[in-house]
Amino acid sequence: LCRSLPIFTFIINALLKPQKLVRHGATEFVLGLSEAGEGTVQRVNFNQVDWAEARVTLVSGKVVWLGDLAIGPVRSPYTTDVPFSFCYGDRTSRELLDTWQLKRSQRQLDESRTELLVTYTDEETGLQMRCVAVKYTDFPVVEWTLYFKNTSSNPTPVLENIQVLDTCLERGGDGEFLLHHGNGSPHSGLAPQTPMQYAPLETLLGHGAEKKLAAMEGLPAGGDLPYFNVEWFGEGTIVAVGWPGQWSAKFSRDDTNGLQMRAGQELTHFKLLPGEEVRTPLIAMLFWQGDWIRSQNIWRRWMITHNLPRPGGELPPPQLEASSSAQYIEMSEATEGNQIDFINHYFDEKIEIDYWWMDAGWYVFEDYWLTLGTWEPDPKRFPHGLRPVSDHMRTKGGKVIVWFVPERADTGTWLYENHPEWLLGHDGQRKLLDLGNPEAWNWAVDHFDKLIVEQGVDLFRMDGDATLPFWREQDTEDRQGITEIRHVEGLLAFWDELRRRHPKMLIDICAGGGARNELETLRRAVPLWRSDYAYETTGMQNLTYAMSLWIPFFGTGTNAFETYTFRSQMAPALCCIWDLRRRDIDYSFQRQMIMEWRQVADNYYGDYYPLTIYRTENDVWTAWQFDRPEVGQGMLQAFRRPESSTTQMNFKLRGLDPSSYYSIINMDIVGTVEMTGQDLMEKGLLVSITEQPGAVLIVYERLR
Numbered sequence: 001l002c003r004s005l006p007i008f009t010f011i012i013n014a015l016l017k018p019q020k021l022v023r024h025g026a027t028e029f030v031l032g033l034s035e036a037g038e039g040t041v042q043r044v045n046f047n048q049v050d051w052a053e054a055r056v057t058l059v060s061g062k063v064v065w066l067g068d069l070a071i072g073p074v075r076s077p078y079t080t081d082v083p084f085s086f087c088y089g090d091r092t093s094r095e096l097l098d099t100w101q102l103k104r105s106q107r108q109l110d111e112s113r114t115e116l117l118v119t120y121t122d123e124e125t126g127l128q129m130r131c132v133a134v135k136y137t138d139f140p141v142v143e144w145t146l147y148f149k150n151t152s153s154n155p156t157p158v159l160e161n162i163q164v165l166d167t168c169l170e171r172g173g174d175g176e177f178l179l180h181h182g183n184g185s186p187h188s189g190l191a192p193q194t195p196m197q198y199a200p201l202e203t204l205l206g207h208g209a210e211k212k213l214a215a216m217e218g219l220p221a222g223g224d225l226p227y228f229n230v231e232w233f234g235e236g237t238i239v240a241v242g243w244p245g246q247w248s249a250k251f252s253r254d255d256t257n258g259l260q261m262r263a264g265q266e267l268t269h270f271k272l273l274p275g276e277e278v279r280t281p282l283i284a285m286l287f288w289q290g291d292w293i294r295s296q297n298i299w300r301r302w303m304i305t306h307n308l309p310r311p312g313g314e315l316p317p318p319q320l321e322a323s324s325s326a327q328y329i330e331m332s333e334a335t336e337g338n339q340i341d342f343i344n345h346y347f348d349e350k351i352e353i354d355y356w357w358m359d360a361g362w363y364v365f366e367d368y369w370l371t372l373g374t375w376e377p378d379p380k381r382f383p384h385g386l387r388p389v390s391d392h393m394r395t396k397g398g399k400v401i402v403w404f405v406p407e408r409a410d411t412g413t414w415l416y417e418n419h420p421e422w423l424l425g426h427d428g429q430r431k432l433l434d435l436g437n438p439e440a441w442n443w444a445v446d447h448f449d450k451l452i453v454e455q456g457v458d459l460f461r462m463d464g465d466a467t468l469p470f471w472r473e474q475d476t477e478d479r480q481g482i483t484e485i486r487h488v489e490g491l492l493a494f495w496d497e498l499r500r501r502h503p504k505m506l507i508d509i510c511a512g513g514g515a516r517n518e519l520e521t522l523r524r525a526v527p528l529w530r531s532d533y534a535y536e537t538t539g540m541q542n543l544t545y546a547m548s549l550w551i552p553f554f555g556t557g558t559n560a561f562e563t564y565t566f567r568s569q570m571a572p573a574l575c576c577i578w579d580l581r582r583r584d585i586d587y588s589f590q591r592q593m594i595m596e597w598r599q600v601a602d603n604y605y606g607d608y609y610p611l612t613i614y615r616t617e618n619d620v621w622t623a624w625q626f627d628r629p630e631v632g633q634g635m636l637q638a639f640r641r642p643e644s645s646t647t648q649m650n651f652k653l654r655g656l657d658p659s660s661y662y663s664i665i666n667m668d669i670v671g672t673v674e675m676t677g678q679d680l681m682e683k684g685l686l687v688s689i690t691e692q693p694g695a696v697l698i699v700y701e702r703l704r
Helices: 006-016 093-099 292-306 336-348 387-395 414-418 438-455 468-474 482-501 537-547 563-569 588-605 677-682
Strands: 055-057 063-065 085-088 101-110 113-121 127-136 141-150 159-163 165-170 177-182 200-205 210-214 227-232 235-242 247-253 258-265 277-289 319-323 355-358 399-404 431-433 459-462 506-509 555-558 573-576 607-610 621-628 633-640 648-651 661-666 673-676 685-688 694-702
Touching (some): 177 210, 200 247, 235 247, 235 258, 235 292, 258 277, 277 482, 292 607, 336 355, 336 387, 355 387, 387 399, 387 438, 399 438, 438 482, 468 482, 482 506, 537 621, 555 563, 563 588, 563 633, 661 677
Parallel strands (some): 355 399, 399 459, 459 506, 555 573
Antiparallel strands (some): 055 063, 085 159, 127 141, 141 277, 177 227, 621 633, 648 685
16 A cells, blocks of 8 residues: 655655765666577578576666666656755755755654654854655655744845745656646635536646646635646656645646656745744645556545544544525524424434534624624524524534634624724725734634634534735735735634644534635545535536545535435535425435435545546446445445436446455345455446436445
8 A cells, every 4th residue: 555666765865865866877778689690590590698687786776677677768866855945035945055054853753653854044144944844654655844934133035936845756667747636616706616626637748848736816725626646657646735825836847757846835925024934835745656546545545544633533424414504594594493493303304413504694794694703693593692502402412513704804893893903905895804913813713712612513614715815915025925824824723723622623614615625724624515516416426526536524415305316415424405394295215315325424434436437428427436445345336317328337346355255235226246356346347227317326345
């Protein structure tokens, strides 16, 4: 699972070793055979040779058998130049760092992580740059963040164009660089919602090619996804940018075998004031060999093992939620009484939800969406606050989710009228709470902590809006990027402090859908509402197909009254929006579907294998597999879309033990079938769907 590559060592060496490796000796050689005579057959050359001990010693000292040596140009030795860059004053870091004072240290964080600290100090101006890196021993992953601090009593020269990732990959052998990347999930207030959100994309990076990717309006997953997989000749590297702000990345192909990768905060051009320190985005790199789908599963396992939040020390289990948002215009017409009644209806029908979801509109307002910033329950509709609802849900064995947008302040609200000094923006318009302002940050932490305690909030749901315009207009010419940095630092610290005060509480992250799903955020929160494009079946299938490549835990809603729709909407977390006040519905279907979902939902934590290509058309099938090799269980979901004339397809499964037998159960058919792992992977599993449209759910378990 975790075979690392020489490039993994390159990144570590780059952070620890200042010397450079120089390429010595020959870069090519020719094996030749001299004329040995024609023998007894005239004019035909039968010269032959057997090479003995046919080995080559490389510059590194590594000995390679001739048959294992790449044919064609051999990759240059990996450089140990630092994998980042910046400009300071009128010089580049490539020029400067060799002249600055250097200190290195490392410490063991835990059994699988080691922190590497590299500190450069410019004794002339007092600028100190720290690179804090973490290498993992259980995964081929290294990550790093840069910190810049002014240790002098004077402002520094301008620091600009900070590229936290700036390094070159060089391929050997045949093939070309192929960039796997994806569409983001734009905020529903900034762009139309489409079924192409999270769509997997591929860009071939031939000689001279360049590909630029970026966030949208300060929302890190609103434009392009901040995750990339660069593949070449049976190996590659995954790169992730961790920054809940405006990042950008560029992949530039040279005319030989190199690919330059650069990534960082999109705009940095600032001086640092005396004593001031700033941080950069986080870069994580995972190195792999084999095929790129295998690498995505290494990534998924790393995300689950080291990144997914663990409230109370446990991974969040698959969860079932319910809401009355569709019946009461979010919560704008909700009351204490109708919320309790709705909860009762769910449990009376034996649909035992884990969370009751209270979304926008529970607070004091004139227009439930356009007046945010007075964060108190509406006393007319909730005279005792939200606590009676949350307490009632607890009597049923469940918990509550409550929606907030802490950064937003609209005209006429308490925040807007009482603390304009805490806000960014123009008078008369919506403003942004400046989480880079210490007073504003302290108020936000204390106020929302108080709401969590007093209202009995179990899961803190945080929505968000576009932030970049507020940041950019605040900066002066010599401080561009500072407001964004301070806000991002404050946002991450806000989540960290709420989690510290409420260690068993899960945070749900939203931004008009999934526009904030980047690595630093997903270490603190989960996306229970992956996109504002919801319910439509083909789109729901495509969102699960694409999102599962990068994000192991996510949620969506279900409004299903038939099997095809429900199975299209299944996800690790599922929110029901049924109107259980209606008595003309046979709720046995809902109970059956929920039971089915609960039987299989743990498989979403397994390895993920797309079994068809990504398609948006309705005349095709789509299918995928989730596999948990540790327990020998998994599932296959397949969908025959409405216009497909195909009734059968054969799917070759992946990740199974070829020598074991597996029992296979189609959830719609009584009985089991047994097949070997080898047959399932080589011959495949024949799947029939007679309904149009139709969906099958197949589970399997290793027997022996």
